[in-house]
Amino acid sequence: xxxxxxxxxxxxxxxxxxxxxxxxxxxxxxxxxxxxxxxxxxxxxxxxxxxxxxxxxxxxxxxxxxxxxxxxxxxxxxxxxxxxxxxxxxxxxxxxxxxxxxxxxxxxxxxxxxxxxxxxxxxxxxxxxxxxxxxxx
Numbered sequence: 001x002x003x004x005x006x007x008x009x010x011x012x013x014x015x016x017x018x019x020x021x022x023x024x025x026x027x028x029x030x031x032x033x034x035x036x037x038x039x040x041x042x043x044x045x046x047x048x049x050x051x052x053x054x055x056x057x058x059x060x061x062x063x064x065x066x067x068x069x070x071x072x073x074x075x076x077x078x079x080x081x082x083x084x085x086x087x088x089x090x091x092x093x094x095x096x097x098x099x100x101x102x103x104x105x106x107x108x109x110x111x112x113x114x115x116x117x118x119x120x121x122x123x124x125x126x127x128x129x130x131x132x133x134x135x136x137x
Contacts, residue, residue, distance in 0.1 A: 017041045017132060019125075020061040022052040022077070023094070024070040032121050039125050049077050057082045061089050063128050065115075068095035068102055075105045083110065090131070094124065 019041055023029050029045040036043035044059070046052050049072045056064055064081075068074040074093050083089070090112035095102050099114050115124045
């Protein structure tokens with residue numbers, strides 16, 4: 001029974017939604033990891049652009065969250081991703097700036113949405129998870 005229980009737990013981990021998040025604020029990322037555990041999702045984080053690109057290009061993430069304002073602009077960073085390798089990954093920008101400013105910078109690039117930091121990470125996760133639940137119904 002214990003073996004079966006362990007196997008079930010491992011299977012459950014495999015089916016978790018996988019998030020990748022880059023932000024230049026490592027303290028925020030640590031808090032986001034705690035919040036992600038409450039939502040039972042896998043969250044990989046980094047503050048380093050090259051690491052984010054590597055993880056995105058090698059991983060199979062459901063959602064990629066990119067902070068808009070960092071030492072490298074989030075839109076510039078998103079253009080370096082090999083999106084054809086992960087065509088189903090939803091790409092969202094997170095910002096405390098005006099949404100229209102971000103849309104103008106994106107200038108026609110493919111993305112799934114823009115979240116305001118003011119709504120909080122819990123709400124961002126909740127909305128992303130809700131989209132996946134809606135798509136599967």
